[in-house]
Amino acid sequence: MYRTIAQLDAAIESLVNTKPDLCTRVALHNSVEGRTIFALRLRAGGGTDRRGILIVGGMHARELMNPDAIIELAFDLAQAYTSESGLAYGGAQWSALDVKVMMETLDIWMLPCANPDGRNHVMKPGGQWDWRMNRRDNPGTPCDGVDPNRNCDFMWRVIGPTTVCDPCSTTQGFVGSLPFSEPEANNIHLLCDTHRIDVFVDVHSFSEFVLFPWGHAPTQTTQPLPNFTSLLMGFCRPLDPPGHQEFMPPTDQLKYQTVATRVADAIRAVRGRNYVLKTIFQVYNGTTTGTSSDYVYSRHIANPALRKTFAFAFETGPALGDIRQSFQPTDPEPIKNDTKAGLVALIQQSICAIEFIGETLQAGTVESIRVARDELLLPTEKGRGWIELVTSVQAELLGTVLSDKALTKRAISLLSRVHKLAAKRDKATVSARDVEDGIEFLESLKSRATRPEVREAISIVNRQLKKAAGQPVEAILKKLAKSNPPKL
Amino acid sequence: MKRSKKADTKQRGERNAALLKMRFEATIYPGRKAETKDWADDLNVDRVPDSKGEVRALITVEDLVRLLEQGLEVRLFRVHASEPLDPALIVTDTSFKRWLDEQVNTLKAQPGPKPFIES
Numbered sequence: 001m002y003r004t005i006a007q008l009d010a011a012i013e014s015l016v017n018t019k020p021d022l023c024t025r026v027a028l029h030n031s032v033e034g035r036t037i038f039a040l041r042l043r044a045g046g047g048t049d050r051r052g053i054l055i056v057g058g059m060h061a062r063e064l065m066n067p068d069a070i071i072e073l074a075f076d077l078a079q080a081y082t083s084e085s086g087l088a089y090g091g092a093q094w095s096a097l098d099v100k101v102m103m104e105t106l107d108i109w110m111l112p113c114a115n116p117d118g119r120n121h122v123m124k125p126g127g128q129w130d131w132r133m134n135r136r137d138n139p140g141t142p143c144d145g146v147d148p149n150r151n152c153d154f155m156w157r158v159i160g161p162t163t164v165c166d167p168c169s170t171t172q173g174f175v176g177s178l179p180f181s182e183p184e185a186n187n188i189h190l191l192c193d194t195h196r197i198d199v200f201v202d203v204h205s206f207s208e209f210v211l212f213p214w215g216h217a218p219t220q221t222t223q224p225l226p227n228f229t230s231l232l233m234g235f236c237r238p239l240d241p242p243g244h245q246e247f248m249p250p251t252d253q254l255k256y257q258t259v260a261t262r263v264a265d266a267i268r269a270v271r272g273r274n275y276v277l278k279t280i281f282q283v284y285n286g287t288t289t290g291t292s293s294d295y296v297y298s299r300h301i302a303n304p305a306l307r308k309t310f311a312f313a314f315e316t317g318p319a320l321g322d323i324r325q326s327f328q329p330t331d332p333e334p335i336k337n338d339t340k341a342g343l344v345a346l347i348q349q350s351i352c353a354i355e356f357i358g359e360t361l362q363a364g365t366v367e368s369i370r371v372a373r374d375e376l377l378l379p380t381e382k383g384r385g386w387i388e389l390v391t392s393v394q395a396e397l398l399g400t401v402l403s404d405k406a407l408t409k410r411a412i413s414l415l416s417r418v419h420k421l422a423a424k425r426d427k428a429t430v431s432a433r434d435v436e437d438g439i440e441f442l443e444s445l446k447s448r449a450t451r452p453e454v455r456e457a458i459s460i461v462n463r464q465l466k467k468a469a470g471q472p473v474e475a476i477l478k479k480l481a482k483s484n485p486p487k488l
Numbered sequence: 489m490k491r492s493k494k495a496d497t498k499q500r501g502e503r504n505a506a507l508l509k510m511r512f513e514a515t516i517y518p519g520r521k522a523e524t525k526d527w528a529d530d531l532n533v534d535r536v537p538d539s540k541g542e543v544r545a546l547i548t549v550e551d552l553v554r555l556l557e558q559g560l561e562v563r564l565f566r567v568h569a570s571e572p573l574d575p576a577l578i579v580t581d582t583s584f585k586r587w588l589d590e591q592v593n594t595l596k597a598q599p600g601p602k603p604f605i606e607s
Contacts, residue, residue, distance in 0.1 A: 018595045044603055075591045078595055079598070286526065
């Protein structure tokens with residue numbers, strides 16, 4: 001069963017009125033037909049300049065399940081937080097502490113229904129169940145609609161299997177009159193420009209995919225140039241040159257694969273559905289341009305002054321023999337649970353423990369740690385293995401640290417010391433006292449850890465730390481970059 | 489009773505108009521067209537994603553004729569009327585209110601934890 005636009009809006013309003021300390025509603029650009037489009041922010045506790053995640057649904061009108069799932073997720077998170085009860089979708093579970101950490105360290109933005117006019121058209125008498133676009137009255141033609149997910153300012157008007165310049169094409173992939181001419185697409189741009197968004201996901205249906213850039217061309221990781229900024233766009237022609245492959249730094253590709261794998265793992269835990277990882281290009285095996293995910297990820301490349309945002313897309317629900325049932329199943333509940341689990345996993349993956357303790361809490365910086373990581377560990381597969389080891393357990397450890405004021409204080413002090421060591425990593429040496437402090441802190445965390453993998457990860461790090469006394473920081477990291485971390 | 493020619497023509501006209509609005513579920517293959525890497529790039533049809541990588545689409549009668557004329561092979565599986573979502577699949581206001589009340593009451597009942605950091 002699917003909610004109407006009025007019901008989705010009423011749900012947001014009630015949530016905000018009931019829990020104004022947790023939920024804020026923001027009115028964005030009105031839709032083409034004049035409906036107010038709302039975004040919702042969930043956050044608890046204090047701290048400024050938090051990391052942010054933006055979850056978008058309903059960009060394509062006929063994909064009805066996702067706005068409902070996102071609204072329900074907002075209620076589920078608020079309830080799990082206030083009742084300190086944790087979250088469960090089938091076999092995918094998060095503890096009360098996991099939820100508390102998500103709600104108190106992130107700004108969780110949701111745009112549950114990006115294209116309300118389209119959704120209304122799908123449902124109203126005289127409408128069409130298979131309508132995909134918004135309800136733009138295209139001047140000079142008898143044909144309505146622009147595809148908001150082909151209207152973003154990224155390789156706009158470069159055509160492909162689902163991207164067209166003819167408003168009367170039955171493709172339902174019309175790109176519009178200008179990049180971001182459509183408020184339904186422009187709201188993505190607005191939210192990214194006005195709020196800190198580190199992770200983005202646009203939730204679509206169907207086929208059970210977890211997607212990431214690029215969409216306009218196959219992805220390659222070896223040749224940074226030429227990239228999309230030098231390609232022709234805006235001429236209603238196919239990609240030029242035809243064989244172009246778009247660069248993505250290998251470290252970004254690894255991050256996409258790692259995070260998407262964890263999302264797919266969480267979805268599988270619900271009831272066993274296998275979501276497949278792909279690039280957006282692979283969905284139609286052809287050029288797909290003007291998409292929100294490519295636009296959001298490309299922003300920092302087009303304008304290096306902007307923050308990098310890792311942008312994903314989901315295609316929720318299976319491809320059934322019946323396309324109408326695939327878009328609008330009679331019982332969408334199991335698929336919505338898969339989606340919600342995937343989204344919670346992505347929210348959890350958006351947390352950065354070191355950044356939260358060192359910057360949000362302490363109002364300091366962990367830049368030198370970030371630089372040391374990027375320069376010494378990220379370039380090698382083995383080094384990335386160590387990063388992966390830490391990121392796989394960081395959300396739980398952050399919860400443990402934040403639950404105890406004394407531990408939080410020690411974490412701040414230790415991170416400050418690590419930052420200083422990393423800042424002078426070519427000269428600085430790790431002292432016996434540093435090692436002692438670090439091990440003592442990690443042992444405190446280990447004694448409180450609930451999952452065996454977390455205890456094992458701490459033991460592995462501690463073993464490395466014991467060897468660090470008297471060693472130069474740079475030498476330690478270089479050695480790590482050449483040695484595989486043991487598998488958890 | 490014998491139907492008038494005029495009535496028959498009208499009925500045929502209505503049926504044709506309805507047919508033109510129908511959407512067929514189709515899988516498209518290169519057929520006589522040589523299977524090049526990009527044969528499916530400019531089909532100009534309403535593609536849907538497919539987990540097996542097939543070229544699936546919702547097509548109109550006009551799309552079908554055009555694709556066949558281009559030498560493509562089109563397999564049709566199902567036909568859908570041009571109509572809105574089945575109203576039985578839309579949440580009623582009564583059911584929505586019941587759900588929302590339940591959600592709101594659950595939320596109201598709990599004060600929430602003390603945050604790690606006060607705002």
